[in-house]
Amino acid sequence: MILDGLDSSAMPAPHYDVCVVGAGAAGITLARKLATRSLSICVLEAGGRAFDQAQQDIYAGPYEGSFAAEEFEYLRTSRTRMLGGTTNYWTGYCAPLQESCFEPRPGIAPNGWPIRAADLAPYYPEAAEILQITPPVHDSDAGYSESRKPLLVHRPHLRTLNFHLSPPTRFGDVYGAELAAADNVHLLLNTTAAEVSMDGDRVTAIHTRDLAGNRRTIGADHFVLAAGGIENSRLLLLWNRAHGNRLGNRHDQVGRYFMDHASVHMAGSWFRELPHAALNAYLFQQFDEVRRHHTKAALTVSPEWIARRGLPNFLVHAGFMAPGPGPEARALISAARAIDEMRGATPAGSFPEYFQLITEPPLDADNRVTVIDEPDELGLPRTQVRFRLPPDYPDTCRRCMRALVEAVGAEGIGRGRVYVDPDMGRWPESGQFTHLQDHHNGGTRMSTGEKTGVVDANCRVHGTDNLHVASSSVFTTGGVPNPTFTIVALTLRLADHLVSA
Amino acid sequence: MTRRELLIAMAAGALGLTGPDAITWLRVNFVGPDLPAQLDAIRADLVKAGWLYLDKHPDEADLHRLRGQLPPTLNPADLHAAITTDFVLGHTDTLFGWVLSVTELRLCALVALSAEKL
Numbered sequence: 001m002i003l004d005g006l007d008s009s010a011m012p013a014p015h016y017d018v019c020v021v022g023a024g025a026a027g028i029t030l031a032r033k034l035a036t037r038s039l040s041i042c043v044l045e046a047g048g049r050a051f052d053q054a055q056q057d058i059y060a061g062p063y064e065g066s067f068a069a070e071e072f073e074y075l076r077t078s079r080t081r082m083l084g085g086t087t088n089y090w091t092g093y094c095a096p097l098q099e100s101c102f103e104p105r106p107g108i109a110p111n112g113w114p115i116r117a118a119d120l121a122p123y124y125p126e127a128a129e130i131l132q133i134t135p136p137v138h139d140s141d142a143g144y145s146e147s148r149k150p151l152l153v154h155r156p157h158l159r160t161l162n163f164h165l166s167p168p169t170r171f172g173d174v175y176g177a178e179l180a181a182a183d184n185v186h187l188l189l190n191t192t193a194a195e196v197s198m199d200g201d202r203v204t205a206i207h208t209r210d211l212a213g214n215r216r217t218i219g220a221d222h223f224v225l226a227a228g229g230i231e232n233s234r235l236l237l238l239w240n241r242a243h244g245n246r247l248g249n250r251h252d253q254v255g256r257y258f259m260d261h262a263s264v265h266m267a268g269s270w271f272r273e274l275p276h277a278a279l280n281a282y283l284f285q286q287f288d289e290v291r292r293h294h295t296k297a298a299l300t301v302s303p304e305w306i307a308r309r310g311l312p313n314f315l316v317h318a319g320f321m322a323p324g325p326g327p328e329a330r331a332l333i334s335a336a337r338a339i340d341e342m343r344g345a346t347p348a349g350s351f352p353e354y355f356q357l358i359t360e361p362p363l364d365a366d367n368r369v370t371v372i373d374e375p376d377e378l379g380l381p382r383t384q385v386r387f388r389l390p391p392d393y394p395d396t397c398r399r400c401m402r403a404l405v406e407a408v409g410a411e412g413i414g415r416g417r418v419y420v421d422p423d424m425g426r427w428p429e430s431g432q433f434t435h436l437q438d439h440h441n442g443g444t445r446m447s448t449g450e451k452t453g454v455v456d457a458n459c460r461v462h463g464t465d466n467l468h469v470a471s472s473s474v475f476t477t478g479g480v481p482n483p484t485f486t487i488v489a490l491t492l493r494l495a496d497h498l499v500s501a
Numbered sequence: 502m503t504r505r506e507l508l509i510a511m512a513a514g515a516l517g518l519t520g521p522d523a524i525t526w527l528r529v530n531f532v533g534p535d536l537p538a539q540l541d542a543i544r545a546d547l548v549k550a551g552w553l554y555l556d557k558h559p560d561e562a563d564l565h566r567l568r569g570q571l572p573p574t575l576n577p578a579d580l581h582a583a584i585t586t587d588f589v590l591g592h593t594d595t596l597f598g599w600v601l602s603v604t605e606l607r608l609c610a611l612v613a614l615s616a617e618k619l
Contacts, residue, residue, distance in 0.1 A: 157589070309591075331550050332596055332597065332599050332601060333599070335546045335549075335551075335605070335609050336550075336601055338546070338547070339580070339584065339608070402591075402593075402600060406588045406589075406591060406593055406600060407588070409584070409587075409588040409593070409600065410585050410588035410589050412581070412584075412585070415599055415600065415601060417595075417597070417598035417599040417600065418595065418598055418600065
């Protein structure tokens with residue numbers, strides 16, 4: 001059943017088995033999964049069925065960081081306050097988080113996640129079905145038609161990271177009717193979870209507000225915060241103000257280690273030996289006849305290269321853009337091409353293009369979501385985000401790109417250039433070559449203890465008995481793939497945990 | 502015209518003749534018969550690439566020093582192994598943004614210097 005909170009006569013039940021805050025990818029996945037277990041569920045969605053600028057403006061708030069152009073728009077435009085959440089404008093790129101992202105890595109992620117990739121792997125196939133793509137989705141030749149078999153997967157130095165493209169699934173459109181028809185689900189729209197009541201370490205009720213001035217109280221046995229990568233931190237910060245930081249914030253961790261993926265255009269290359277039809281897998285979204293969904297390949301280097309060079313995880317998307325090489329570079333390419341021919345490769349023409357580099361976001365406790373005194377339209381403190389790239393970010397990007405083009409050379413399949421425009425002396429601040437991907441990770445990160453994070457390995461908020469978090473806000477590290485696929489997989493794992501509890 | 506441009510022009514002119522060229526000279530006088538025949542086809546580009554490298558590293562403009570920095574035998578298999586190792590270990594140089602292995606660049610430089618001797 002769907003109720004509109006703006007309607008003062010809409011009356012949800014006073015108590016549910018589970019109350020979910022947010023109806024995006026995580027909230028809707030959780031509600032659907034728990035609904036099959038005959039549990040009573042209330043879902044509180046801050047937005048309505050359709051986009052509403054007045055609702056969206058509630059998201060506005062100041063941004064501080066490396067991207068001056070984002071100063072006034074990042075918080076308002078990088079997410080969507082409506083049924084389906086930010087799936088209303090996501091691109092549909094799905095790939096599992098790489099195994100190494102979960103591991104402790106000196107200088108990159110000293111602690112790692114409290115879970116491992118193997119803990120999450122069983123949930124990706126079901127997540128794929130929810131996102132309307134066909135498993136398997138881990139990098140493998142299995143299941144690909146011959147014409148679409150990804151290249152370079154088994155190369156010793158290079159790796160292909162295959163993205164499987166969801167239509168993309170708009171969760172409100174695709175699953176809204178199912179929730180509306182479910183007798184044991186109450187979806188309350190236009191309703192913001194403003195405050196909580198607690199009894200000891202247990203959350204007992206959520207108190208709501210809406211733009212019509214209605215106030216409601218929702219009780220439940222379990223509460224799940226699934227309001228998105230930024231809003232989860234904001235709501236926890238608000239709720240902690242009234243409860244002495246008992247909700248995962250005894251050590252000032254809520255909102256910290258906020259991450260987003262920055263991307264930069266900075267390299268070109270040419271390949272040889274590879275047929276153009278196969279290279280298209282890296283340039284264009286292509287329909288896979290076996291899997292019945294589109295795929296798009298990206299390049300990276302092997303885990304051994306990443307570890308040996310102390311690099312963050314990274315990937316590159318290829319595309320046409322770069323001008324042809326000048327006369328000097330043509331001689332270099334010709335010489336290298338002949339030498340490669342001598343090495344045993346078969347020439348097949350040149351392939352100029354650009355690379356869009358996406359690096360694993362840096363871990364910085366000072367990159368954080370906070371709240372400011374200025375109230376929003378509901379009278380709640382607005383959000384502020386600080387996300388600053390470290391001073392060595394340009395150098396890190398250059399090292400990643402150099403590793404990629406050196407791996408191309410090691411494979412004997414081409415050469416690459418690391419493109420550094422004169423204006424890049426000012427990057428990333430210039431904003432000319434870099435932009436954020438709107439992948440809000442961290443803020444309520446998963447950790448073994450409350451000194452280094454906000455939720456435990458089961459996504460339960462440290463210091464509470466019955467409050468959990470679902471979303472990319474729990475990501476301990478950001479990895480490089482788009483986060484939605486892992487958000488859904490993590491949510492399915494949380495559903496299993498809640499059912500067993 | 503700079504000295505390098507003059508030398509490149511002279512080398513390119515020399516390489517266009519039907520008589521002894523840099524690669525043949527290298528094979529007969531300096532390297533031995535292993536030097537791959539495929540290099541003959543693009544010797545002008547090898548010379549240009551070699552001078553681009555020597556322009557950046559003038560201290561390496563010495564046939565004996567360059568030869569000593571290359572694999573003992575310059576057959577395709579040994580060159581392939583050396584170039585692959587260069588890329589894996591990051592023993593590369595950047596010219597006009599392009600990242601090439603130092604072995605392949607030194608090989609180019611060897612050809613360039615040989616052309617100069619003709």
